[in-house]
Amino acid sequence: MSPSERVDLSAFIKAYDVRGLVPSELSPEVTRAIGAAFADVVVVPEAAAGSRPVVVVGNDMRPSGPELVDGFAQGLTARGVDVVRIGLASTDGLYFASGSLGVPGAMFTASHNPARYNGIKLCRAGARPVGQDSGLAAVRDLAGDYLASGVPQVDDAARGTVSDREMLAEYAAFLRSLVDLADIRPLKVVVDAGNGMGGYTAPAVLGTHAGLPALPLEVVPLYFELDGTFPNHEANPLEPENLRDLQRAVVEHGADLGLAFDGDADRCFVVDENGDPVSPSAVTALVGLREVEREKAAGRTPTVIHNLITSRVVPDLLTAAGARTVRTRVGHSFIKAQMAEHDAVFGGEHSAHYYFRDFFFADTGMLAALHVLAALGGQPHPLSALADQYQPYVASGEINSRVASVADARARVVDAYVTRQGAGPVQVDELDGLTVSHWDVHPQWWFNLRASNTEPLLRLNVEAADEDIMEKVRDDVLALVRQEADA
Numbered sequence: 001m002s003p004s005e006r007v008d009l010s011a012f013i014k015a016y017d018v019r020g021l022v023p024s025e026l027s028p029e030v031t032r033a034i035g036a037a038f039a040d041v042v043v044v045p046e047a048a049a050g051s052r053p054v055v056v057v058g059n060d061m062r063p064s065g066p067e068l069v070d071g072f073a074q075g076l077t078a079r080g081v082d083v084v085r086i087g088l089a090s091t092d093g094l095y096f097a098s099g100s101l102g103v104p105g106a107m108f109t110a111s112h113n114p115a116r117y118n119g120i121k122l123c124r125a126g127a128r129p130v131g132q133d134s135g136l137a138a139v140r141d142l143a144g145d146y147l148a149s150g151v152p153q154v155d156d157a158a159r160g161t162v163s164d165r166e167m168l169a170e171y172a173a174f175l176r177s178l179v180d181l182a183d184i185r186p187l188k189v190v191v192d193a194g195n196g197m198g199g200y201t202a203p204a205v206l207g208t209h210a211g212l213p214a215l216p217l218e219v220v221p222l223y224f225e226l227d228g229t230f231p232n233h234e235a236n237p238l239e240p241e242n243l244r245d246l247q248r249a250v251v252e253h254g255a256d257l258g259l260a261f262d263g264d265a266d267r268c269f270v271v272d273e274n275g276d277p278v279s280p281s282a283v284t285a286l287v288g289l290r291e292v293e294r295e296k297a298a299g300r301t302p303t304v305i306h307n308l309i310t311s312r313v314v315p316d317l318l319t320a321a322g323a324r325t326v327r328t329r330v331g332h333s334f335i336k337a338q339m340a341e342h343d344a345v346f347g348g349e350h351s352a353h354y355y356f357r358d359f360f361f362a363d364t365g366m367l368a369a370l371h372v373l374a375a376l377g378g379q380p381h382p383l384s385a386l387a388d389q390y391q392p393y394v395a396s397g398e399i400n401s402r403v404a405s406v407a408d409a410r411a412r413v414v415d416a417y418v419t420r421q422g423a424g425p426v427q428v429d430e431l432d433g434l435t436v437s438h439w440d441v442h443p444q445w446w447f448n449l450r451a452s453n454t455e456p457l458l459r460l461n462v463e464a465a466d467e468d469i470m471e472k473v474r475d476d477v478l479a480l481v482r483q484e485a486d487a
Contacts, residue, residue: 005145006145016121016332017120033075037138039079039081072108079151083163085164093197096167099360111263112263191259192237194261195225196264199223203219203221230263238352246260255273287346287348288306304345324342329432336355336363393444397461400459413436436448
């Protein structure tokens with residue numbers, strides 16, 4: 001079929017995953033075509049000779065999940081693939097299933113997006129990523145062909161089967177085996193699940209709902225009821241307003257810390273005993289140092305991955321501790337690929353995705369949370385004092401600017417900072433967007449300016465050694481970016 005004849009799915013099958021409106025973009029018919037294409041592009045070619053190809057499928061609490069899973073399973077079975085449904089799961093729960101069973105997987109979730117969205121995160125066997133450059137583009141195009149011409153059917157004898165399997169207890173036991181909390185001091189922790197899948201996984205991992213022994217934790221639950229309409233707040237803790245209930249509850253309950261999970265519970269955010277957020281970069285440094293020490297104790301030279309938006313404290317501290325650090329582009333498919341390529345023990349992103357070699361090189365917010373609990377409970381000081389060691393610099397957070405021309409706005413910044421060197425000598429790289437660094441001389445600062453993949457937006461992140469310098473660089477760059485809007 002020629003490209004002009006296929007149904008164009010590029011509006012909602014992007015670089016990392018599938019994410020679209022239900023039912024106008026994602027419907028059972030569409031997921032059936034995607035399932036068949038996933039079978040033909042990824043699953044069947046990778047199946048061992050003489051064995052039945054298998055895919056494990058999970059979904060979050062969104063009401064549209066079950067019917068979209070059914071359509072996807074129909075597409076897989078039509079192409080001769082067996083389907084193992086694990087039902088309700090966090091995204092890292094699906095990665096565990098893919099990794100432990102050694103089969104490709106599909107997680108139906110739109111993460112932190114509003115209720116009207118759903119999506120699919122696809123992976124190869126062992127939870128290896130499927131992104132734009134590793135099969136997703138081919139899946140998109142073939143699914144478009146199948147929507148136009150119909151999904152071809154294998155013979156009845158070769159048709160796949162569908163079965164169900166419960167894996168929550170195995171997932172919880174596996175995570176517990178990686179971090180020992182049995183001997184930490186007693187901690188009170190408030191957990192805000194945001195009506196997302198953290199309300200399903202936290203009682204199993206941190207509590208006794210999966211039949212595991214009790215930990216020295218008193219868990220105060222906040223919004224554990226699974227509800228894909230998100231009645232209390234959006235399940236996106238990256239937005240400060242979505243942390244306010246957790247911050248208030250931590251103070252009211254006199255808790256030692258608070259944990260917040262996004263909708264599919266693969267990201268974890270932390271607040272200290274005062275209700276103040278602990279930056280994901282600080283968590284990356286804290287967890288990274290724990291993993292580095294464990295790796296060195298085993299006689300190995302540790303490698304840690306971090307994306308280019310994380311604080312400079314991450315490479316500073318980890319390098320000083322004896323690790324090799326690798327800086328990558330933003331995006332889980334890039335980091336997962338780098339994790340595997342470098343056999344990295346750990347990886348972290350500014351968006352609170354944390355990756356572990358022990359977890360199939362995949363991301364899991366719950367395992368990061370266990371590390372934070374172990375670090376806090378293994379010493380007498382409050383989390384605020386512990387976190388201060390890992391937050392020496394001042395960051396702006398990500399600031400979005402809508403512009404008429406991304407290229408023109410970027411060019412103004414390049415002219416001011418690079419061509420004319422208006423702020424003095426700088427280092428420049430274009431690994432992901434434009435990074436300008438004045439870190440090796442005083443005053444210390446750097447910024448990254450990245451274009452959105454889907455909108456006419458520029459995303460700015462600034463970090464400096466003190467607040468005055470951060471604010472000056474932030475305001476100067478924003479003035480250049482937004483110049484046309486003020487003209």
